[in-house]
Amino acid sequence: MSALLSVQGLTAGYGGVPIIEDIDLDVAxxxxxxxxGPNGAGKSTLLKTVFALTSRISGSVKFIDRDITALKTAQLVPLGISAVPQSRNVFPTLSVDENLDVGTYAAPPGDKQAVRETVLELFPDLKDKLDQPAGELSGGQRQMVAMGRALMSEPKLLLLDEPTAGLSPAYLEIIFDLLLDIRKRGVTILMVEQNAKQALRIADTGHVLVSGKNFVSGTGEALLADDAVRRSFLGGAAT
Ligand SMILES: Nc1ncnc2c1ncn2[C@@H]1O[C@H](COP(=O)(O)OP(=O)(O)O)[C@@H](O)[C@H]1O
Ligand SMILES: [Mg+2]
Incomplete structure (x- = not known):
């Protein structure tokens, strides 16, 4: 089966200085x-590069068999790619409803009300907070707003940078369950996650990034069972 997203030989960084080097990665x-991967490995840089937010030095990115390497972020959203950045991912003074609406600007969905209903079914907690400024919500609820906004353009591929950062363990479970629900609705997910063990348990595939290079890729299960991965990146103990 051909990949939905195919990254080949990607080298990119900031101001011409490479941070990630020669990355190959397919997402089905x-x-x-x-x-x-460790802090500073280039995980966010890789996601940002797929979303055309860094300077690419070499390599290519394909999405549904189309070469998107040279496209700009605003062109990627209508093609079906949406992203939630690592932090500051809501407009704090806008209401929850207005935040969701912002998600439709770059790629207006056919039936905005229907998409909004679907998003609120996924995140029922937001239903009675629609008129509240997003900045007043808890961290977990803000993450739901950010994910909801990203889903408003009906993406095929959702890029998420540390969706559980700073959240309590209870919220972590909720967000991971939501990811499974989102996937069930036909959305493919490429995410960066610090809670590596839990993330690999729900992942189909995992990629360990070290010093800007792809150290190893495999199924979530295989990486959880891999001694070297466990010792270096999963805190050692067997799961
Ligand atoms: N906007 C930027 N400008 C210059 N360097 C950056 C920028 N963002 C990140 N970096 C550098 O790129 C490296 C990788 O960062 P990042 O991709 O954020 O790592 P990770 O997400 O794995 O923690 C770090 O050395 C960081 O300092
Ligand atoms: Mg990061």
Whole structure:
């Protein structure tokens, strides 16, 4: 099966200085793919590069067999790619409803009300907070707003950078369950996650990024069972 997203030989960084080097990575349709690795490994840079937010030095990115390497972020959203950045991912003074609406600007869905209903079914907690400024919500609820906004353009591929950062363990479970629900609705997910063990448990595939290079890729299960991965990136103990 051909990949939904195919990254080949990608080298990119900031101001011409490479941070990630020669990355190959395929994401199959309908999978949850997780990128793990130490702080500063270039995980966010990789996601940002797929979303055309860094300077690419070499390599290519294909999405549904189309070369999107040279496209700009605003062109990627209508093609079906949406992203939630690592932090500051809501407009704090806008209401929850207005935040969701912002998600439709770059790629207006055919039936905005229907998409909004679907998003609120996924995140029922937001239903009675629609008129509240997003900045007043808890961290977990803000993450739901950010994910909801990203889903308003009906993406085929959702890029998520540390969706559980700073959340309590209870919220972590909720967000991971939501990711499974989102996938069930036909959305493919490529995410970066610090909670590596939990993330690999829900992931179809995992990629370990170290010093800007792809150290190893495999199924979530295989990486959880891999001694070297466990010792270096999963805190050692067997799961
Ligand atoms: N906007 C930027 N400008 C210059 N360097 C950056 C920028 N963002 C990140 N970096 C550098 O790129 C490296 C990788 O960062 P990042 O991709 O954020 O790592 P990770 O997400 O794995 O923690 C770090 O050395 C960081 O300092
Ligand atoms: Mg990061």
């Amino acid at each position: 349709e309908h999978e949850i793919a997780v990128i793990i």
